[in-house]
Amino acid sequence: MNIIYNKILSAKLKGKKLLAVLLDPDKLDLSQVSETVININQSKVDFIFVGGSTVKNGITDRFVKELKKITKIPLVLFPGDYSQITKNADAVLFLSLLSGRNPEYLIEQQIKSVPLLKNSNLEIIPTGYILVDGGVETAVQRVSKTQPISQRNINEIVQTSCAGMHLGNKLIYLEAGSGAKDSVKPEIVRAVKENINIPLIVGGGIRTNKQLEEIYYNGADLIVVGTAFEENNQSLNKILKDESIN
Numbered sequence: 001m002n003i004i005y006n007k008i009l010s011a012k013l014k015g016k017k018l019l020a021v022l023l024d025p026d027k028l029d030l031s032q033v034s035e036t037v038i039n040i041n042q043s044k045v046d047f048i049f050v051g052g053s054t055v056k057n058g059i060t061d062r063f064v065k066e067l068k069k070i071t072k073i074p075l076v077l078f079p080g081d082y083s084q085i086t087k088n089a090d091a092v093l094f095l096s097l098l099s100g101r102n103p104e105y106l107i108e109q110q111i112k113s114v115p116l117l118k119n120s121n122l123e124i125i126p127t128g129y130i131l132v133d134g135g136v137e138t139a140v141q142r143v144s145k146t147q148p149i150s151q152r153n154i155n156e157i158v159q160t161s162c163a164g165m166h167l168g169n170k171l172i173y174l175e176a177g178s179g180a181k182d183s184v185k186p187e188i189v190r191a192v193k194e195n196i197n198i199p200l201i202v203g204g205g206i207r208t209n210k211q212l213e214e215i216y217y218n219g220a221d222l223i224v225v226g227t228a229f230e231e232n233n234q235s236l237n238k239i240l241k242d243e244s245i246n
Ligand code: 1GP
Pocket: 022, 175, 176, 177, 178, 179, 180, 202, 203, 204, 205, 206, 224, 225, 226, 227, 228
C-alpha cells in the first residue's frame, strides 16, 4: 500500500534522484494533455503531480481519469484544497502548510478531506509543506493567506522542517511557489537536509539544468518542475531526457 512512498524512500537510501512534473488542471486544458503526456512518457519523470491553488470542483477528477488512460507514470495528488482529492489517482500528498499560521491549511482542509479519503484506496503521504519566499507573490501565498518564510531566515526554515518531521510527517516539501523568481537556495536545501532524516522535496521556480543539479547536489531527493515544463522550456526538456538525472 505504500508503493509511492517506498519508491521515494528507497531512492533516498540509494542516492538516486527523483523528478516529478507538476500538471495544474487549472492551467492545462484537457485537449492539450495528450501531447504533454507523450513528452513526459518519453522522459525521466518518476511521478506526475496533479494539483493547483485554484482548481474548480470536479476538474481534477476528469483530468486524472484522462491521464490514467495515457500514462503508466504514478499520479500523485498535490491538492490546493480538499475538493481536488480524487480516488482515481495513486497517492495524495497530505499537506499541512507549516510555514503559515492559517488554521484552514494547517488542519481544516485536512478534516474536510476525510470523507473523500475514506472511500478511496489512495496512498496517503503526510507531508510538511513549507513555503519560502520566492521573490514574487505566489498563488499559494494568495490563496492560503499566509506569509512565506524569508530565505534569509535559515534557522526558522530548518526548525519548521524539524518540527514537521517530529509531528510524524513522512516528507518535507520546501516550496518557493509556482513561478517563483528565486527557487529555494542551495544552502537552505543543505541546511534542512542535514537536520532531517525523511525524504526532502524541493519545488518552485526551477528552470535550468544548473538549478536542478545544485538542488539535487545539496540534498533534494525529489524535485518538482511545473512552469518550465508548461512553457516547453527547451533546455529543461533536454534535462528531462538526460540520463544523468538518475
Ligand atoms: C512545485 O509549485 C512548484 O512545488 C512548481 O513550481 O511551476 O515554478 O516549477 P514551478
